[in-house]
Amino acid sequence: MKILQEVENEHVLMAPFVKEMMDTTYNMWKFGWDERNGGNISYLLTEEEIAPFIDTHRVLRTIPLDFPVTELANKYFIVTGSGKYFKNVIEKPEDCLGIIRVNADGNSIDLLWGLEKDAKPTSELASHFMSHIIRLKKDPKHRVIMHTHTTNVIAMTFTHELDEKAFTKTLWRMCTECIVVFPEGVGILPWMVPGTDLIGKETAKKMNEHRLVVWPHHGIFSAGESIDDAFGLIETAEKAAQVYMLVSSHQGGMKQAITDQQLLDLANVFGVTPAEKYM
Ligand code: 2HA
Ligand code: ZN
Secondary structure, three states, X not given: OOOHHHHHHHHHOOOHHHHHHHHHHHHHHHXXXXXXXXXXXXXXXXXXXXXXXXXXXXXXEEEEOOOOOHHHOOOEEEEEEOOOOHHHHOOOHHHHEEEEEEOOOXXXXXXXXXXXXXXXXXXXXXXXXXXXXXXXXXXXXXXXXXXXXXXXXXXXXXXXXXXXXXXXXXXHHHOOOHHHHOOOOOEEOXXXXXXXXXXXXXXXXXXXXXXXXXXXXXXXXXXXXXXXXXXXXHHHHHHHHHHHHHHHOOOOOOOOOOOHHHHXXXXXXXXXXXXXXXX
């Protein structure tokens, strides 16, 4: 006979947002971006989305936050767990994922489902929450923060100068559609220790102007209105970085490239405004 918890889990696994998290983490692992416990996702949910699947009045555990997030009070998220492997989410979602709600005072979170065996939300929760706060101010439809260890973006942070304008320009010039997908360009932090409030604050500051933030020699953060949106941004930047790594290591060197005028033509036709400071 199945115990109640298993029956409950089966019900929660029918939620579309849980399935999206399972599929996405698996895809990201398959891309080779999320080795071991690398990467984390947080996805803002509404009470109406959650209520058909879990009892929002039943709190399993309360987890204190060492950085207050009053702006996110009473908001719900599904998050990946600290130390959990993206590879394993699809098999053990109840261990690797958690549905949480920020308390009314913004000083702690209530766990409503998942993160079994006393697991904790992602070690990068500070960067996620602080970025959510900034992006929600810019875009009321914002919902997802995603972090991953994109191989070619990381490689590029060793061989390309880390100037935001130069880095963005190179990415834009590697694939025709890049400037259309991220016309605001990428932000780049200096190398910093991950998992800290400080890197969270600095990442969020960059999120004021960008939906993509590169952490040199580590990976990338994106912000999106959906999982697809956040994933698509990273996928596009990573593709451009891959092309750059192929081209820049090619013996013959680059024989031609997309010109500044062509970038402007693209922006005009697709109706996007590239960040002026990067043109
Ligand atoms: O979750 O990716 O930056 C592990 C990480 C930390
Ligand atoms: Zn990381």
